[in-house]
Amino acid sequence: MTLKGTVEEIHARFHELVSFLAPQYSPPSDAVSVKDGETNGTRYRIYSPKNTPTKLLLPVGVYLHGGGFILGNLDIEDNLCRAVAEHVPSIIVSVDYRLAPEHNCKAQLEDAIKIFEWVSSSSSHSMQLRWEKPLTCIQGTAECRLLRQRCS
Helix, strand or coil: CCCCCCHHHHHHHHHHHHHHHHHHCCCCCCCEEEEEEEECCEEEEEEEECCCCCCCCECEEEEECCCCCCCCCCCCCHHHHHHHHHHCCCEEEEEECCCCCCCCCCHHHHHHHHHHHHHHHCCHHHHCCCECCCCCEEEECHHHHHHHHHHC
């Protein structure tokens, strides 16, 4: 499938595709707690497994969704982030970076670095999470390799 047209038309086609595929996905796991937040103007979503010992410090990863920097959001790969958080177990912080062309091409990198630095410097205790320091990994789909390389 080739996405052609205006930005609005491409976004609409992408969301149609996601809506078409959504019924084929498993329902979201209820073994993971999910919390949306924002820091310095960048939205994020934190996934944390519910059934882990309270004293256990978990690895933490920052997740960057795919979409070629022009598509995608926190919901697109929600099931994948839940699965990783539950089965690793780990804490996943998914970044809702700004998309092109509405924002210049460095906005995605700036948002990824902003969340990466926030996670690296935040006290997990202040957020009632149990992650270990330092940040364990940066994860994402193929389009986000550049962002992962720049944040590493």
